[in-house]
Every structure is written in C-alpha cells, then in structure tokens.
Amino acid sequence: MTDATTDAGKLTTADGQSLKKSLHRALRRQKVRALMLIAPLLLFILLSFIAPIFDMLLRSVENDIVPDTIPRTIVALDDWDATSGETPGEEVFAAFYTDFAIAEEYKSHTRLGSRLNYELTGISSLFRSTGRKVGKFETESYTEQFTAADAAFADPAQWAAWMADDAVRAALPQTADAYDAWSKIVVDLNNDVPSEEDPADFVYTGLYNDLMAGASVASIPSVDVSGWEPVSLREQFIDANDGWADPAVWATIKTYGGDYTSGYFLNSVDMQLSGEGVTQRPEDERIYITLFVRTIILSIVITGSCILLGYPIAFLLANLPLRSANVLMILVLLPFWTSLLVRTSAWKVLLQNQGVINDILVWLHVIADDNRLELINNATGTIIAMTHILLPFMILPLYSVMKTISPSYVRAAKSMGANDWTAFWRVYFPNSVPGIGAGSILVFILSIGYYITPELVGGTKGVFISNRIAYHISSSLNWGLAAALGSILLILVLALYWLYDRIVGIDNVKLGG
Amino acid sequence: MALPAYASTAQRVWHYSYRTICGLIFFFLIAPILVIIPLSFNAQDFFTFTPEMLRLDPAGYSLKHYNDFFSNSDWQLALKNSLQIAPIATLVSVSLGTLAAIGLSQSHVPGRRAIMAVMISPMIVPLIISATGMYFFYSNPYIPVPFYGKVYLPFTLTGTRAGVILAHAALGIPFVIITVTATLVGFDRSLTRASAMMGANPVTTFFRVQMPLILPGVISGALFAFITSFDEVVVVLFVGSAQQKTLPWQMFIGLREQISPTILAVATILVVLSIMLLTTLELLRRRSERLRGMSPG
Numbered sequence: 001m002t003d004a005t006t007d008a009g010k011l012t013t014a015d016g017q018s019l020k021k022s023l024h025r026a027l028r029r030q031k032v033r034a035l036m037l038i039a040p041l042l043l044f045i046l047l048s049f050i051a052p053i054f055d056m057l058l059r060s061v062e063n064d065i066v067p068d069t070i071p072r073t074i075v076a077l078d079d080w081d082a083t084s085g086e087t088p089g090e091e092v093f094a095a096f097y098t099d100f101a102i103a104e105e106y107k108s109h110t111r112l113g114s115r116l117n118y119e120l121t122g123i124s125s126l127f128r129s130t131g132r133k134v135g136k137f138e139t140e141s142y143t144e145q146f147t148a149a150d151a152a153f154a155d156p157a158q159w160a161a162w163m164a165d166d167a168v169r170a171a172l173p174q175t176a177d178a179y180d181a182w183s184k185i186v187v188d189l190n191n192d193v194p195s196e197e198d199p200a201d202f203v204y205t206g207l208y209n210d211l212m213a214g215a216s217v218a219s220i221p222s223v224d225v226s227g228w229e230p231v232s233l234r235e236q237f238i239d240a241n242d243g244w245a246d247p248a249v250w251a252t253i254k255t256y257g258g259d260y261t262s263g264y265f266l267n268s269v270d271m272q273l274s275g276e277g278v279t280q281r282p283e284d285e286r287i288y289i290t291l292f293v294r295t296i297i298l299s300i301v302i303t304g305s306c307i308l309l310g311y312p313i314a315f316l317l318a319n320l321p322l323r324s325a326n327v328l329m330i331l332v333l334l335p336f337w338t339s340l341l342v343r344t345s346a347w348k349v350l351l352q353n354q355g356v357i358n359d360i361l362v363w364l365h366v367i368a369d370d371n372r373l374e375l376i377n378n379a380t381g382t383i384i385a386m387t388h389i390l391l392p393f394m395i396l397p398l399y400s401v402m403k404t405i406s407p408s409y410v411r412a413a414k415s416m417g418a419n420d421w422t423a424f425w426r427v428y429f430p431n432s433v434p435g436i437g438a439g440s441i442l443v444f445i446l447s448i449g450y451y452i453t454p455e456l457v458g459g460t461k462g463v464f465i466s467n468r469i470a471y472h473i474s475s476s477l478n479w480g481l482a483a484a485l486g487s488i489l490l491i492l493v494l495a496l497y498w499l500y501d502r503i504v505g506i507d508n509v510k511l512g513g
Numbered sequence: 514m515a516l517p518a519y520a521s522t523a524q525r526v527w528h529y530s531y532r533t534i535c536g537l538i539f540f541f542l543i544a545p546i547l548v549i550i551p552l553s554f555n556a557q558d559f560f561t562f563t564p565e566m567l568r569l570d571p572a573g574y575s576l577k578h579y580n581d582f583f584s585n586s587d588w589q590l591a592l593k594n595s596l597q598i599a600p601i602a603t604l605v606s607v608s609l610g611t612l613a614a615i616g617l618s619q620s621h622v623p624g625r626r627a628i629m630a631v632m633i634s635p636m637i638v639p640l641i642i643s644a645t646g647m648y649f650f651y652s653n654p655y656i657p658v659p660f661y662g663k664v665y666l667p668f669t670l671t672g673t674r675a676g677v678i679l680a681h682a683a684l685g686i687p688f689v690i691i692t693v694t695a696t697l698v699g700f701d702r703s704l705t706r707a708s709a710m711m712g713a714n715p716v717t718t719f720f721r722v723q724m725p726l727i728l729p730g731v732i733s734g735a736l737f738a739f740i741t742s743f744d745e746v747v748v749v750l751f752v753g754s755a756q757q758k759t760l761p762w763q764m765f766i767g768l769r770e771q772i773s774p775t776i777l778a779v780a781t782i783l784v785v786l787s788i789m790l791l792t793t794l795e796l797l798r799r800r801s802e803r804l805r806g807m808s809p810g
Contacts, residue, residue, distance in 0.1 A: 449639020
C-alpha cells in the first residue's frame with residue numbers, strides 16, 4: 001500500500017507491472033482472441049462470397065479481350081481519326097493482318113467478334129468470314145519471293161538463329177515481333193519446335209515491311225524488295241469481306257480498344273459509345289430502361305398490395321389477446337416457412353387458364369367459359385404470386401412495431417372525444433408508420449431482385465431485370481452486360497439497405513417473429 | 514379487440530366486416546398452400562379438381578403422383594442431392610458462424626460494424642447477383658494479390674458438389690450469425706467467469722457452460738441455414754450442373770418446361786416438412802424463453 005503511493009502514485013499489479021500496462025495487455029489479448037474467433041468465418045465469406053461479387057463488378061468494366069487479341073492494331077489505330085469518315089491506312093491493316101493471323105490460329109477472333117458485336121451488330125459475322133480467308137491472303141507471294149531470293153529464308157533453323165541475335169531483332173522489329181508470336185503458336189498449339197517449322201506468311205510479311213522501311217542487317221542475305229509488287233492488305237481484307245471498308249467498324253474497334261470500358265454500363269441504360277460520343281441506341285434495341293422501370297413499378301405495386309393486405313392482419317394480431325394471436329400467427333408463419341417453389345407451383349396451378357380460380361369463377365357464372373381470365377404469364381400473375389410470397393415480410397415488422405404502441409394512447413384519444421376513426425388515424429396510425437417503412441423497404445428490396453417467381457409466372461410482360469441478367473448469363477453469353485446490369489441492381493439494393501439501416505437498424509432484423 | 518356491449522350499429526357492422534376482411538386475407542395466405550394437398554392425390558393428370566374428387570369418390574383419388582416421385586430416377590437423384598448438400602452446408606455455416614458470433618459478442622471487437630456488415634451481406638444481396646458473381650468466380654477461382662494481380666487456382670468449382678456446398682454455406686451464414694448473436698445478448702458473462710474461476714479451461718467452459726445455454730439459438734440458426742440451402746434454387750441453377758440438381762432445381766425445371774403433377778406431390782411433402790420445422794422452432798423459442806427466465810439477469 002505504502003509502496004504504491006510512494007512510487008509517484010503508480011498502481012501496480014501483484015507481479016509488479018504497472019496497472020495501466022497490465023490492463024492494456026489484457027484488453028489487447030481479449031481483442032486478439034475475439035478476432036481469432038471471427039477470422040475463419042471472415043476469410044470464408046471473403047473468398048466464397050465477397051470475391052465473387054467483386055469479380056462481377058470487375059467484369060462489368062473489363063475489356064482486355066480487345067487489347068489482348070489485337071494489340072498491334074490498337075496501337076496503330078492511335079493515329080487514325082475516327083471522325084474522318086475514311087477507313088484507316090495501310091499500316092493499320094498491316095498490323096491488323098498480323099493480329100488477325102495470330103488470333104485465327106488461337107481461334108480467338110470469333111470471341112473477339114462476338115464481343116464487338118455487342119457494340120455494332122454484324123461484326124461477329126465479319127470476323128468469322130474473314131477468319132476463314134486470312135490464311136489464303138496473297139501475302140504468300142512475299143514468302144515465295146523471299147525463299148526464291150535466298151535458300152536461307154526457307155531454313156527454319158536459320159530463322160531461329162537470326163531471331164536469337166539481338167542485333168537482328170533490333171533492326172527488324174516487326175519481323176521479331178511476328179516471329180515470336182508465331183513460335184509461341186507452334187509451341188502452344190502444335191507442340192512443335194520452331195526451329196524445325198517453316199515460318200508463317202505473316203512473319204515474311206513482317207520482314208518485307210521492315211525491309212521496305214529501310215532496315216538493313218549484315219547477318220541476313222540482302223534482298224532488294226523495292227521492286228516487288230506490293231500486296232495491299234487493305235484490299236485483301238476488303239476483298240475478303242467488304243465490311244472492312246466501313247469506317248464504323250474501325251471506329252468501334254478504336255473506341256473499345258482500352259483495357260476497361262464503360263460500354264456495358266452504357267448498354268445497360270440503352271446508350272452506346274460510338275465515334276460521335278455517347279448516344280442513344282436505336283429505337284428497337286432500347287429495352288433496359290423499360291425493364292428497370294417495369295421492375296421498379298411492379299415492385300412498388302407489390303409493396304403497395306403488401307401494405308394493403310398486411311396492415312389489417314398486423315393490426316388484428318397486435319390487438320388480439322396473446323393466446324389467439326399466437327394461433328393466428330401460425331397462418332402467417334406457415335407460408336413464410338414453406339418452400340418458395342411450393343408457393344410458386346401453387347400459384348401456377350391456381351392461376352392457369354384451366355386452373356382452380358378460373359374454374360370456380362366459371363362455376364359461379366362470374367365469367368363465361370369461353371372468356372376465362374388471363375391470370376398467368378403476365379404482370380398480373382407476377383403481382384399476385386409475389387404479393388403472397390412477400391406478405392409475411394410486411395406483416396412481421398409491422399406486427400413488432402404495433403406491439404409497442406401502448407393501447408392507452410387510443411384510450412386517451414377516445415376519452416378526449418375522438419371517435420374511432422379519428423383515434424386510429426390521428427393517434428394509432430402515425431405511431432405505426434415506422435413499421436410500414438421497415439416492411440415496405442424490406443419487401444421492395446426483396447422484390448426488385450426476385451428471379452424465380454417472375455420467371456415462372458411472369459411470361460414476357462411480367463419479368464424483371466433479374467430475368468434479363470440470367471438470360472445474358474445462360475443464353476446470350478454476354479457476361480459483361482449481365483455483370484453491368486447486376487452491378488446497377490446491386491447499387492440500388494445497397495442504397496435501399498443503407499436507408500433501411502438508417503430507419504430500422506440492421507441489428508433489428510428479426511427472423512420469424 | 515372484443516366488441517363492447519355498448520357498441521353502436523355502425524361499430525358492429527365495422528367490427529364484423531373487418532373480421533371478414535381479415536379472414537379473407539388469411540384465406541389468401543394459407544389457401545394456395547392447402548389447396549395443393551388434395552390436388553396432389555388427384556387420380557388424373559389435371560391441375561384442378563375433377564368431378565370425382567368433388568363427389569369425394571375414392572376413385573378420384575390416388576397415390577400415383579407420390580409413386581412417381583419415389584420411383585422416378587430424376588426426382589430421386591434430386592432428393593438425394595438435397596439431403597446431402599443441405600446438411601453439409603449447414604454444418605459449415607453453423608460451426609464457423611457460431612464461433613464468429615461468440616467472437617463478435619466480446620466486449621472489445623475492433624471494426625465490429627464493418628465485420629457484421631460483411632457477414633450479413635449474403636442475406637442482403639439479391640440471389641441473382643450472388644449467383645452471377647459465383648458463376649463467374651467459381652468457374653475459375655483466384656486469389657487477388659494486391660499490386661500483383663490474380664493468382665488463379667488450379668481447379669474449378671462450377672458444376673461440382675463442393676461449389677454448391679460452398680455457395681450454400683455462405684448464404685446460410687447470416688442466419689446463424691443473427692440468431693446466435695441474438696441468443697448471446699441474453700447470455701450472462703459471469704457464468705463463464707465462474708466456470709474459469711473453478712478451474713475449467715476455455716474449451717471446457719465453452720462446451721459445458723456456454724454451449725448448452727446458447728443451444729436453442731444455434732439450433733434455430735441451423736434450421737434457418739438448412740432451409741436456406743434446401744430451398745435455394747438460383748445459385749444451384751448457376752453454379753451446379755445436372756449432376757448436382759436439388760429438389761427445388763428439379764421443381765423449377767419441371768415448372769418451366771412441362772409441368773407434371775408429381776410437382777404437387779413433392780410440394781405436399783415439403784409443406785409437411787415446413788410444418789415440422791415451424792413446430793420445432795416454436796418449441797425452441799419457448800425453451801429459450803424459459804431458460805432465459807431462469808438465468809439471473
């Protein structure tokens with residue numbers, strides 16, 4: 001005791017440590033232990049869930065297929081003015097020939113074609129048809145003339161020796177570049193050795209271009225190429241398919257030549273990036289804005305019907321004695337716990353043209369037998385089925401808020417002369433608004449991301465944006481667009497959750513009452 | 514809510530019409546689920562009540578759709594898959610989730626809100642988005658390394674059972690976290706201190722003192738995780754292949770292509786299952802309340 005006070009007022013623990021330090025260490029140990037308990041799950045969630053979400057976000061802007069497949073063309077196109085209204089010059093076509101000949105070997109030109117086809121219809125078939133012809137271009141004449149001029153040019157081993165020489169490589173940049181790409185093809189695709197195979201035409205074309213540009217190397221036989229008849233690659237391409245004469249094709253390639261693109265996002269809002277900047281898509285291709293608007297409108301309608309049907313039930317449950325309320329609660333919880341597919345199948349069966357509801361209406365003579373109601377495969381089907389499915393999500397938060405409204409408020413209002421309606425509308429209802437808010441946001445969030453039910457009962461007029469995402473993943477294979485649509489939906493949902501958190505608090509999410 | 518003796522006529526009319534409206538809404542909630550039960554015993558391949566059924570003629574009823582369910586290899590594969598995938602996914606989410614919930618309930622956790630947000634996120638993000646992301650990522654998983662790029666893993670998870678289990682475990686975790694954290698709020702910390710004081714090590718304390726008390730929360734979390742996996746279809750459609758088809762997958766495909774009445778038999782079985790589940794949860798809730806009433810504080 002005396003020790004502690006004389007020691008400049010410092011408190012110590014039994015083992016002589018200062019109390020402050022000791023407490024600090026205990027706290028840190030506690031923190032570390034808590035984090036150790038959390039770490040396995042956090043790692044699991046990060047890898048199994050968060051990483052996929054980020055991968056999707058990345059994919060919505062990723063565009064490396066274009067620069068990876070035709071890198072030389074993208075560089076050559078830098079100097080070309082997309083607004084000039086003319087096709088690019090010979091040097092772009094020369095670079096494109098090398099890229100295309102390489103891509104054709106890897107068969108990646110069709111994938112590039114489909115990618116660019118999202119931006120300009122018709123490019124896919126252009127790439128496909130040219131792919132069949134690019135091996136038969138007249139550049140073969142360069143190969144023949146080189147091998148005729150000197151036998152060394154026909155010797156694969158000699159080529160390999162030249163291309164191992166840094167001085168040659170520096171003097172003949174195009175040749176070296178083409179040769180490297182070609183030898184990679186030989187190794188990757190055919191499992192052959194480059195020094196035993198005849199180089200492809202595009203390697204000789206590269207050599208021709210280098211020599212025409214004035215390169216001269218002592219170690220390779222000197223050939224005078226200036227007298228040879230030049231093969232115009234521009235004409236070769238246009239002969240193969242006159243689509244290459246269209247500046248719009250080149251403008252598209254130039255526009256989408258970057259590693260990242262905003263193209264998918266623009267597509268998601270019915271816009272496109274063309275030579276003239278961001279413009280609206282043609283009338284018949286504008287579908288996404290309509291779809292987003294429809295998703296939001298249908299979700300609002302569904303939320304509205306849930307409020308309309310859920311409020312009376314929650315009010316009843318909150319004001320009944322606990323015993324009978326608990327019994328009636330089962331009627332709310334049973335649908336909540338029943339498989340989504342079961343409920344959707346039930347509605348599919350009930351709403352059919354020959355289904356139970358139409359049968360009953362016909363039997364009651366409400367409608368004629370030949371005039372049955374169209375209840376399914378349209379927006380009506382989606383609204384009915386989804387209201388049923390999401391109704392418990394409205395009732396449960398409403399109920400928990402209404403339980404907290406003291407009945408003495410209404411009694412007080414009545415004792416001061418308010419009639420039943422005024423007491424309800426002026427006193428009870430304002431108190432229940434937080435419940436409506438919580439339930440509405442929850443139902444709305446769940447509904448805008450719904451896929452299964454609209455897919456099964458929505459037909460074509462009752463589908464949501466999520467159905468379009470699924471379509472792009474499994475049918476059209478436009479994954480970038482699916483990712484962009486998904487990212488927009490995700491941002492929408494996260495914004496709504498932020499709102500929900502502000503109003504209700506995520507911690508207050510209750511499950512099943 | 515009871516009608517007072519002095520109620521006016523208008524109040525009486527309103528009272529009874531309000532009850533009728535509520536009755537109709539309850540009917541709307543419950544009827545679609547109940548109506549498929551008799552329909553599943555239909556002797557015909559129709560989706561509506563046949564005249565024989567309405568006359569309560571035994572000839573109008575049969576078990577043939579149930580027979581089909583138990584003899585059809587597609588349905589049996591789906592049932593088998595569902596019964597294998599859901600328990601494993603549940604086990605993963607419950608074991609990891611319970612540990613993390615205990616960690617989160619400690620008094621000093623740096624960045625608790627952010628960690629909680631990450632762990633709850635599988636419940637918040639719409640399934641179609643999770644499925645899209647998983648479809649991309651699982652087909653060619655990689656580990657992102659800052660300033661280096663992606664280190665691709667030498668396997669694929671799409672079309673494998675492991676992939677579906679992983680995805681379902683992730684989707685079930687928020688439910689485990691929420692229910693177990695909620696139970697831990699009522700947990701009396703002095704019990705663990707008392708146990709430590711009497712010489713129990715943390716592991717013994719966990720299994721002998723803490724676990725029995727939070728067990729109701731863990732079980733209801735497990736039930737939520739189980740039903741999430743058992744009922745899930747979007748992610749299985751994307752991540753799984755025909756070999757991993759589950760009951761909901763088979764129902765979805767059946768409903769989309771050619772709807773067969775066997776679906777109604779399956780649906781009835783699932784309704785019975787959810788009634789059992791609901792009963793279990795209700796019993797658990799009561800037990801938990803009883804236990805909490807007994808423990809001090």
